Amino acid sequence: MSDHDDAQSHVKLYWMIGAALFALTIATVGVSKVHLVHPWGLIVGLAIATLKAGLVAAIFMHLKWESRFIYYFLGVTLAAVIILFAIPIWDFEYLRPLFVEHADVAAQGHEAAAHPPVHGAEAPASSHP
Amino acid sequence: MVKALENYGWFLPVQASDFAADIDRGLIIIHWAMALIFVLWGIFFVYLLVRYRHRDGHKVERSHMSLAVSMTPDVAVLGFEILLIAVYAVPSWSRMKITVPPAEGAVQVELMAEQFNWSARYPGKDGKFGRTAPDQVDFTNPFGIVAEDPAGADDVVAVNEMRFPVDETVLVKLTSKDVIHSFFIPEFRVKQDAVPGMALPVWFKPNRVGEYELTCAQLCGVGHAIMRADVKVEDRASFDAWLASKKAAEHADAATPAAVEQW
Amino acid sequence: MSEHAHGHEEHSFWRTYVFSVDHKVIGLQYLITSLLFLLFGFTLVLLMRWQLAFPGQPLPLLGRLLSPEAAPGGVIGPMFYNQLGAMHGTIMVFLGIVPLAVGAFGNYVMPLQIGAPDMAFPRMNMMSYWVYLPGGLLMLLSFLLPGGAAQSGWTSYPPLSVINPGQTMWLVSMVFLITSSLLGSLNFIVTILNMRAPGMTLGRMPVFVWAQFVTAFLLLLAFPPLEAASILQLMDRVFHTSFYMPAGLVIGGQTTPWTGGGQSLLWQHLFWFLAHPEVYVLVLPPMGIVAEIIAVNTRKPLFGYKELVGSMAFIGVMSFVVWAHHMFLSGMSTTLSNFFLVTTMIISVPSVAVLTCLILSLKGASIRFTTPMLFALAFLPLFGIGGLTGLPLGLTVTDIYLHDTYYVIGHFHYVVVTGSLIALFAGTYHWFPKWFGRKLDDRLGKIHFWGTTVAMNGIFLPMFIIGMQGQSRRLYDPTAHLHNLVGQPMHVVSTVSAFVLLIFQLPFIYNFFNSIFNGEKVDSNPWKATTLEWQCPSPPPHGNFASVPRVHRGPYEYSDPAHKDDWLPQDAEKAVAPV
Amino acid sequence: MSAHAPAVQSPYENTGVPDGKLAIWLFLASEVMLFGTLFTSYIVLRTAAASWPRGWDVLNVPLATFNTFILIASSVTIVMAHAKAAARDKKGFMLNMGLTVLMAFVFLVVKYFEYSSKFAHGHYPSTSIFYGIYFTTTGLHGIHILGGIAWNLGLMWWANRDGWDDRLFIGRVEYAGLYWHFVDVVWIFLFPALYLL
Incomplete structure (x- = not known):
């Protein structure tokens, strides 16, 4: 089949992409070690992960030389995923003030009962409104 | 309770809160529109069936009606819907569900739904709710009111019974102890799911003295059908009298040793 | 596993009829299995209807047969009632209508209509049936388990579904059914794209x-x-994780093993993200069936082929952004409700457009009132009622009153039962000659038609009235509430109509199994239709078409003046001038 | 690259994309939705939770980083295996595919150690919402890795029997590769989400 001779000529390219992915993994671990200020740590981490995913998808999964039908499917899927992400997250972001803050009280109670607290101190039990 | 039966007829129950008139107007407008659309399409449908039925000598006309003409009913329906949304739905919805009325002027009630009971709590004279804690919760103390908190001392707890003064906005803080229930009083046209872990505000202004019924609209287990509470709307004076009598009855129970089992 | 040629080696009985890879046999397997599941789901609802109309009265015949803890003294208990409700919903949707519309009709008719010898992946097609069947049987098995079947509604909202018995088996069989549907949809898309x-x-x-x-x-x-x-809910039930369990739950007076921190609304978002496209899965294939039957029986090309297909595609796309109109009052943020109000009103337009195109296809036609056409014509007004009653439910304000009442039950039954199920009956009468080479008896068909439509309306119209009176749904005993007493006669009307509906299904069942063997023999194109499935012998042999058909025109070339008879098959070379 | 000549010589109207490739991409689309839902739940539960432990404190990040290297390496070797299969070099194919399966196996072994150390410390899925998500997502990902191992072993076994010259063989190696790259992409997002951010 015709597109398989492309696979051979890309061997060199695959090695380069492999190396790039290694480097990016080291980068992402390094960045998270540095504890950036809240929004930036998240944004940089996600950017690196998206870049790595993009490299794997474009080169390893031959998406760069794919037929338009596959792009249509992936476009529809991407739209569905964006809807699946956007609406629940936006909803819970809005609902936050309505939550009854039992969480830490119960968790702490349960934690102490299950075993001695191992890791960092829990947030102090906020008083119930 | 039999007197309450005349609140319900073949169509909508009696309107007993300020939202009821608003919602009923929407229901009636839409159902007239639905009936109109259905009848018009029905007549046209029957006409087509009779006019173009298969009979000898009847030729098929291959030509079709122009698309623009055929889309007029759809555009009309869409126009009606947009009008309905802009004029009626968005403003009423924001009044009923988005803009929470200020707590000061309203009668505050904390309503806890649990599997198959509605426990209501009134703040009493000091207007403040006492602190609660999950570990204090037991049969005699459904809210788990912490004893040493002074604000909680005068709180009145009523199980499966709610009273509201007439013509005063009621602000209910709705929560649930175990599963999802739904606070629904048909006569007030008010409904809101009680979600465990969330305290959702519900508000309405009863404007008709009488006896109504609170029912659970969300499947909550075996006793979902028998989970109801009596709702009574009365004038301010008898409402305060009821609060006082409830408080007195509570003290009486607390005094008798039988109510407190400790060993 | 090399692909052997489509030779006609003789397969054993098992390979030909049971573990067959032929899309036609798999289609019939789906047909019989889903019809049986529909019948079983319907009997569940008869038990419920008895309890609703005569609360507390023992079942006349079956009372003694039911187990004592499910129905003490023949009277259905609340726990068993909730099981009936949850299983009726699940069986009818996931085991009945979807496999019938997609598995049976899709598998059998679609490859024929595009002229393909079989599906793109025959083995995967067989696998999809043999994953669906165990899923269905597991669902039925859950009745016999100690805790009983699932009993928190077909929507299984946590925390109730996490603490109630019976839900684990429901979740496991749901995973089977979902896998079966995924395999099926893969096969369909590849076949439609690559094997026309x-x-x-x-x-x-x-x-x-x-x-x-x-x-x-x-x-x-x-x-x-x-x-x-479902995997998250399974983890909640089995390993006591608390994805959907908020903190501080007190159930039956004791604190619970769940540590909390979860969100019950998360399940509702994810469930309805599926369930709304699912209800369009229930309605789109029946719309396609009705379109086919109307084209054949009006002897006229469909009105607005592009509009019809465009509307269906638009419904498909929009169905991903409308799901939260089921959650207006569920504690979801109220400003988000306005967004879903607008998207719900937008999606109502293509549904109206489809109905308009189908009705306008009748204009200027020569309508033949065969049995499938009767069902297809009945679909139009009844689905119209279903669609129209969706308006007050889609509008946020009126939904405050009508949400979770019997009005909702009336609405979605008008869409699914008098909509999809009637269209699927129409499809059965229409394609039966192609499946078995024999016709279903017309007299029994007409009895079945009139009895079914009248009885169905008898069941579901009263539900709008009860809903308006404010009766909540899923009530084991409606008379426990004062405001429901006025609606009790309506329940009796519904129950009687439900039993009448059961009686009118008997002629259909007899007609179906009897006509397979001694129905009236017909040629390969009894309806004189133009689409490809009627241009091959019935029942079509393995590989369907003797030679690969070549298509020259659109699917609905009826009453073409340049052709001698009033139908011109898609694969005919050219029109033959009338003599 | 040259426009895609219709790779499929079939008498039927088709899209020029072989059936298998369409099917695998559609399957991956449904997998994207499956893992997308798990990520949505993770984000929702994290934002709504009162407190969320930092990955560094509760999980062994160096071990997970090593695991990520393993998975990326296995992605490289499987794409090499596809190149070798296209070049009809059977020995090269078997070597690379063997390496892929070996590294996938190492990934699971590392996962086993991670899980057992969590259980030893008494952290079970029910301990807290963080552990619930951690075990569920990595567990489901692990099951997908098992599926990948089975698929790759099946291909190697088929290559040894009569599959090597089958006209579908190279395509099926490519599809196994696509699936494996997808599993790697899921881990690429899972690793920072659970361990780093």
């Missing part, structure tokens, strides 16, 4: 094939979120 007869461009495909294509995408993209949500 030469000449059949996308613009020449019949509307039924377009409906299956859009449905396959809905299944493919909407089902996995429910699978992930």
Whole structure:
């Protein structure tokens, strides 16, 4: 089949992409070690992960030389995923003030009962409104 | 309770809160529109069936009606819907569900739904709710009111019974102890799911003295059908009298040793 | 596993009829299995209807047969009632209508309509049936388990579904059903895209094939979120994680093993993210069936082929952004409700457009009132009622009153029962000659038609009245509430109509199994239709078409003046001038 | 690259994309929705939770980083295996595919150690919402890795029997590769989400 001779000529390219992915993994671990200020740590981490995913998808999964039908499917899927992400997250972001803050009280109670607290101190039990 | 039966007829129950008139107007407008659309399409449908039925000598006309003409009913329906949304739905919805009325002027009630009971709590004279804690919760103390908190001392707890003064906005803080229930009083046209872990505000202004019924609209287990509470709307004076009598009855129970089992 | 040629080696009985890879045999397997599940789901609802109409009175005949803890003294208990309710919903939706519309009709008719010898992946097609059947049997098995079947509604909202018995088996069989649907939708999309007869461009495909294509995408993209949500709920039930369990739960007076921190609304978002595309999966193939039957029996090309297909595609796309109109009052943020109010009103337009196109196809036609056409015509007004009653439910304000009442039950039964199920009956009468080479008896068909439509309206019209009176749904005993007493006669009307409906299904069942063997023999194109499935022998042999058909025109070339008879098959070379 | 000549010589109207490739991409689309839902739940539960432990404190990040290297390496070797299969070099194919399966196996072994150390410390899925998500997502990902191992072993076994010259063989190696790259992409997002951010 015709597109398989492309696979051979890309061997060199695959090695380069492999190396790039290694480097990016080291980068992402390094960045998270540095504890950036809240929004930036998240944004940089996600950017690196998206870049790595993009490299794997474009080169390893031959998406760069794919037929338009596959792009249509992936476009529809991407739209569905964006809807699946956007609406629940936006909803819970809005609902936050309505939550009854039992969480830490119960968790702490349960934690102490299950075993001695191992890791960092829990947030102090906020008083119930 | 039999007197309450005349609140319900073949169509909508009696309107007993300020939202009821608003919602009923929407229901009636839409159902007239639905009936109109259905009848018009029905007549046209029957006409087509009779006019173009298969009979000898009847030729098929291959030509079709122009698309623009055929889309007029759809555009009309869409126009009606947009009008309905802009004029009626968005403003009423924001009044009923988005803009929470200020707590000061309203009668505050904390309503806890649990599997198959509605426990209501009134703040009493000091207007403040006492602190609660999950570990204090037991049969005699459904809210788990912490004893040493002074604000909680005068709180009145009523199980499966709610009273509201007439013509005063009621602000209910709705929560649930175990599963999802739904606070629904048909006569007030008010409904809101009680979600465990969330305290959702519900508000309405009863404007008709009488006896109504609170029912659970969300499947909550075996006793979902028998989970109801009596709702009574009365004038301010008898409402305060009821609060006082409830408080007195509570003290009486607390005094008798039988109510407190400790060993 | 090399692909052997489509030779006609003799297979054993097992390979030909049971573990067959022929899309036609698999289609019939789906047909029989889903019809039986529909009948079983319907009997569950008869028990419920008895309890609703005469609360507390023992069942006349079956009372003694039921187990004492389910129905003490023959009177259905609340726990068993909730099981009946949850299983009725689940069986009818996931085991009945979807496998019938997609598995049976899609599998059998779609490859024939595009001129393909079989599905793109025959073995995967067989696998999808043999994953669906165990899923269905597991669902039925859950009745016999100690805790009983699932009993928190077909929507299984946590925390109730996490603490109630019976839900684990429901979740496990749901994973089976979802896997089966995914395999099926993969197969459909690849077959439709890669195995159309030469000449059949996308613009020449019949509307039924377009409906299956859009449905396959809905299944493919909407089902996995429910699978992930079911896995989370399974973890909640079995390993006491608390994805959906908020903190501080006090159940029956004691604190619970769940540590809390979860969100019950998360399940509702994920469930309805599937369930709304799912209800369009329930309605799109029947719309395709009705379009086919109307085209054949009006002897006239469908009105607005592009509008019809465009509307279906638009419904498919929009169905991913409307799900939260089920959650207006569920504690979801109220400003988000306005967004879903607008999207719900937008999606109502293509549904109206489809109905308009189908009704206008009758204009200027020569309508033949055969049995399938009667069902297809009945679909139009009844589905119209279903659609119209969706308006007050889609509007946020009126939904405050009507949410979770019997009005909702009336609405979705008008869409699914008098809509999809009637269209699927129409499809059965229409394609029966192609499946078995014999026709279903017309007299019994007409009895079945009139009895079914009248009885169905008798069941569901009273529900609007009860709903208006404010009766909540899923009530074991409606008379426990004062405001429901006024609606009790309506329940009796519904119950009686339900039993009448059961009686009118008997002629259909007899007609169906009797006509397979001694129905009236017919040739391969009894309805004189133009689409490809009628241009091959019935029942079609393995490989369907003797030679690969070549398509020259659109699917509905009826009453073409340049042709001698009033139908011109898609694969005919050219029109023959009338003599 | 040259426009895609219709790779499929079939008498039927088709999209020029072989059936298998369409099917695998559609399957991956449904998998994207499956893992997308798990990520949505993770984000929702994290934002709504009162407190969320930092990955560094509760999980063994160096071990997970090593695991990520393993998975990326296995992605490289499987794409090499596809190149070798296209070049009809059977020995090269078997070597690379063997490496892929070996590394996948190592990934699971590392996962086993991670899980057992969590259980030893008494952290079970029910301990807290963080552990619930951690075990569920990595567990489901692990099951997908098992599926990948089975698929790759099946291909190697088929290559040894009569599959090597089958016209579908190279395509099926490519599809196994696509699936494996997808599993790697899921881990690429899972690793920072659970361990780093």
